[in-house]
Amino acid sequence: MRFHSLPESKRYPDTEDEWAIVLGRYNTVLDELFAGLDVHVATMDWSGTPVPPERPHEQTRWHPGAHHWTSVLTDPEPGDPVYTHVYVSRMPWERGCIDTLLRAVADDATAGVLITDVGLRRIHHPYDGGADVILATSAERDRLRARHSDWLSAHPAGL
Structure with missing residues (x-):
């Protein structure tokens, strides 16, 4: 299921109040899914080589403690291949523990x-x-959807 970060499906926050809503919604759902559990956090980088280059500083800041897990050829275009490099960390879930990363995602700085x-x-x-x-x-999906129905898209396909 898909939840929107801001009322009326607004895509990007413009004010600190809107940033509080975005992070609040992310963390509310994450708390409901993972409270009291360890989680894996996976982030990705892309390059034209099967061996990942050094991670950009901002990626290490957004996802500290991550280690390279695997690389996959995701676009085998001859002469211009694209490899996806996956980095993973494990941590106990705590509300706000990945807010720096979530903020980068919400700002379209990483994906x-x-x-x-x-x-x-x-x-x-x-x-x-x-x-x-x-x-x-x-059943679990339906319960989560019911608790946050006002965060769902009005689009008939739920997008």
């Missing part, structure tokens, strides 16, 4: 972020404008 429980039963994928959430059961 490809996933937060999941260590059993991979729940996945939270924040993006600029909202978050997609994948849950283990439709």
Whole structure:
């Protein structure tokens, strides 16, 4: 299911009050999914080589303690391949513990972020404008959707 970060599906925050709403919505859902649990946080970088280059400073600031997990050829264009390099960390979930990263995502400064429980039963994928959430059961999804129905898109497809 998809939640929007701001009322009326506004994509980007302009004021500190709107930033508080964005981070509040991200953290509320993350708390409901992961309170008391360890989580894996995955971030991604892209390059034209199978061996990842040194991570940009801002990525290490947004996702401290991450280590390279794997690299995957995601676009095999001859002469111009693209590799996705995945970096992962594990931490106990605490509200606000990844706010720097969430703020970078909401500001469209980074993408490809996933937060999941260590059993991979729940996945939270924040993006600029909202978050997609994948849950283990439709009943769990329906309960979360009901609690935050005012954060859902008015679009018939839920987008």
